[in-house]
Amino acid sequence: xxxxxxxxxxxxxxxxxxxxxxxxxxxxxxxxxxxxxxxxxxxxxxxxxxxxxxxxxxxxxxxxxxxxxxxxxxxxxxxxxxxxxxxxxxxxxxx
Numbered sequence: 001x002x003x004x005x006x007x008x009x010x011x012x013x014x015x016x017x018x019x020x021x022x023x024x025x026x027x028x029x030x031x032x033x034x035x036x037x038x039x040x041x042x043x044x045x046x047x048x049x050x051x052x053x054x055x056x057x058x059x060x061x062x063x064x065x066x067x068x069x070x071x072x073x074x075x076x077x078x079x080x081x082x083x084x085x086x087x088x089x090x091x092x093x094x095x
Contacts (some may be wrong), residue, residue: 006033057067
């Protein structure tokens with residue numbers, strides 16, 4: 001689950017949108033991610049074993065991590081790639 005600016009990110013650091021309504025229909029992702037997180041937290045859910053939740057990766061960031069309303073900066077994109085790569089190795093999918 002990729003990070004999105006409308007969920008778990010302080011919009012005061014977003015350069016191109018400051019409120020949920022600034023994202024138009026994309027603001028629905030804020031509400032859907034909230035529901036998705038509840039489903040993901042279910043200890044009986046088996047689908048989560050092959051799902052990587054990065055929704056909170058931008059949560060503690062105080063710098064802009066988006067170059068526009070939706071696309072990541074290079075440093076944040078590299079961080080996402082690193083977390084994905086580490087997860088692949090930790091899960092034993094590659095050696």
